[in-house]
Amino acid sequence: MLRAFFILMMRDIGLSYKQGGAAGLVIAFYAVAISLFPFGVGPDSAILARIAGGVLWIAALLSALLSLDRLFQADYEDGTLDALALGPLPLPLVVLAKALAHWLAMLLPLVILSPLFGLMLHLEAQALPTLFLALLIGTPALSLLGAVAAGLTVAVRRGGALIALLVLPLYIPTLIFGVGAVDAVDGLASVSANLNFLGGLSLMFAVLGPLATAGALRLAME
């Protein structure tokens, strides 16, 4: 069962970098969206440094959205989902494997690149490790929650906008604690408390997300 989980995850990661996969698009979008801020806000390094944490987090949320609509839809349309449901892996684990693949292929590269973009926005050097850690711990929740919305809209054509409406409000707790951790580096709040909450959110959605998504997919397959 673990083997099937791993194989499905690797296939999804592979497909995201093949023709029609969205990984390159997501990474490029992240870079372009962040680069817009210095143009919009002006080159004042104090202002940029103040908003850098929020900018990087919001750019990550929007990049995650970009690829969610095809998370299950491609498999649903070509019949793969039916065959996966009849395989050795229970459907919640199929969902978990696909959500994890989404995170590894699309969001982990963003997390790794984020200190670079933090520097570009004049974020203090001492905040960079915290930014990296916060994104690393917090972004799995984006894939796991996004999977629920993707499952609910799997049969909807052009479900992308609907996913954004469904899922962006649910991203708010992750956003608050993610930016909170970066802002807390100045010593006025606790970094570790914010990181703990981020980790808690990711773990909670790792349990509830796949179960809810599997229910939604089962309804769609009927």
Add this chain to the structure above:
Amino acid sequence: MDPGSGAGVTKFGGGADKSLGADRSIAYAGFMTMPKPANGAAPHATQPFPHAVLAGHDLACRRGDQLVFHGLNFTLEPGEALCLYGPNGSGKTSLLRLLAGLSPPFSGEIRWNGEALSRTPALLREQVMFAGFSLALKEALSVYENLQFWSRFLGDGGHDQKALMEAAINRLGLEDLLAIPLHALSSGQRKRVSLARLLLAPRPLWLLDEPTTALDRDHQARLIDLLGDHLAQGGLAVLATHQSLDLPGPRLDLDGYAPAFDAPAFQSPLFEDG
């Protein structure tokens, strides 16, 4: 039996009551290596499936607000294929999805060896190979990559996946197509790749939705051979088709089970405001 069960069915087996649930636990324990047939057939063709009976009792299926069929009964013994006939929209595909456990019947019961599918939804999950209208293949991957994924994903560790894969490629004549990406194949070639998936894991029940569509005459014959071998080793198959295929087993014309407008099912509370 039930009032709706008279029309269209030529054969009823009485085997639904044979409760052989115990056999399932020793599923592949009784596997023996028989001498390989001279025609180079798939290695798994030498492993008999454990005895299993598929039965449907008084099945009804609803699609949206409409009753598609009702009062459907059948029993399928090992080595038999159930051919489903009927005009478009008569519920052939819907019935296949019910049997795969992908959707629940509106009423009635599906039994595998006497065990009710509604009680254990995962009962058939690893007994079934479902080849639907959609092919479950990825356009961006080559034929080999597609088959390799399913072979690894479906493999249970107890079988020689490499040999199964070679046999699947061989039986559907895919040797020359392996390196070609799927988007460059014709629809008949794609269909063959998707049918090769059936051989990647030995499962007793095949559910096939119009398996001969898009296949040329030579490959239709190969498919019939394949089905014959599957049935000969104690497998079962349910096929939705428009052709008359020469396979042992009952035939079912779903047209005979479409609801009349005064059928009792229409007075169920669910339909009152429709």
